[in-house]
Amino acid sequence: MNSQPSRAPETASSPDTTQQNQEEEEQVMSEIHIGCPPKLTGPFISHFTFSLPRDVEYNGSIYEHQVLDASKRNQEVSLDDDGDLALPRRSKRSKNNFVVAIQHNITSSIPKVGLQVWRAELVLSDFVLHKMFTSSEFDGIVALELGAGTGLVGMLLARVAKTVFLTDHGVEILENCASNVHLNSALIPSKASVYVRELDWKAPWPPRQSNHPSGHSYAWNLSELEELERASLLVAADVIYNDDLTDALFTTLERLMSRGLEKVLYLALEKRYNFSVDDLDVIANGYSCFRSYVRDENEHDKIQTGSSCAFIGTRIDLTKIPQYANDYIRGQDVELWQIKYAREEENL
C-alpha cells in the first residue's frame, strides 16, 4: 500500500445520461489498494492491522489504561550498546494489535466507490480509535456512519458503542458492508447492536421503512428510527467529491442533527486537486461547496453578518492524532472536521 495518486471519485455536477453511462463504465481505484493483485475484479479481502498503545487494553467492551509494570517501563528507556535509546519493537502478533478483515473491490465504477476503502476512512479510523483509547466519550453511545462503504469506522466504534448504524445506499454496497460485519463478528461485542441500513441522502425523509411494500432487508423499522434520534455521534469519510451529493448530504445532516439528542459529526475528507476549465485553476473538487455549509469556528472575523451557516466546524490537527492503522500513508490532503449544528436559537 502506498499513496500514488489515482483517479478521484469525483464527477461534475448535473450528470446527463451520457455522463451517467461514462461513470458506470469508468473504473477508479483507491490509493489504499495499490499493491493488491492487479486486474482482479470482484471482491477481495484485505486485513488491516491496528496497533494499540502499550498501556491500553481492550476488556471486551471498553478500552482501559493499564499501569505498566516496572519491566515494561524499564524496557521503554533501555539503551543499546552505542548508548542510543533502544525503542522496543512491537511484534506484529502482539496482543496489542488487532486485525480487521475487509471485503472490498480493488477498482469500481464511480457509482460503486463504496465497494472500496478510501484513505479518509483510515484517517477517521485513527481518530475514532484515539478517542476510544484516551477517553470514554464513545462508550455506550448510539452512533451512525454515513456513506459507510465497507463499514470500517462503524465497526471500530461498535467495540465500545451500544448501537451503531452503518448506512449507505444501493443493495450491492449495503450487502458488502453487511458481509464485513459478519466477517468481523468476533471483534464486536455481542451486546453491541450493529445495523446496516439504507440512508440515501437523495431519497425522501424519513428513510424507507421495512413495512413499505418495496422495503428490503436494509430498510429501517420504527424502533430503529427512534434509536437514531438518540444518536450522539455521526461519522463520515470521503463523502465530499461532488457538489450535488454534498448538497444532499447536508440536507440529510440537517434532518439528523436538528432533532433528538445533540449530535456531533466527525467528517474526514480528501482534497483532490484537478484543473478546472471553468475556474482556469487547480481546485479541490467539492471543497468550496463543503465550506459553504460549514462556518469555521476559528474564523469568526471572516463571517459576514447575516451568514446563515447552521453548521459550525473546527478543523482537527491531524499531527496530534497518532497513526494506529498500519501500512498506509496518510499524506497531506486529508482534513478532519468536527462539526456541530447550531439549532435555531443559536443560529446567526
Ligand SMILES: C[S@@+](CC[C@H](N)C(=O)[O-])C[C@H]1O[C@@H](n2cnc3c(N)ncnc32)[C@H](O)[C@@H]1O
Ligand atoms: C468515496 S466513498 C467513501 C466510502 C467510505 N466512507 C470510505 O471512505 O472508504 C463515498 C461513499 O458515499 C456513498 N454515497 C454516495 N452517494 C450517496 C447517497 N446518495 N446516499 C448515501 N450514500 C451515498 C457511496 O456509496 C460511498 O460509500
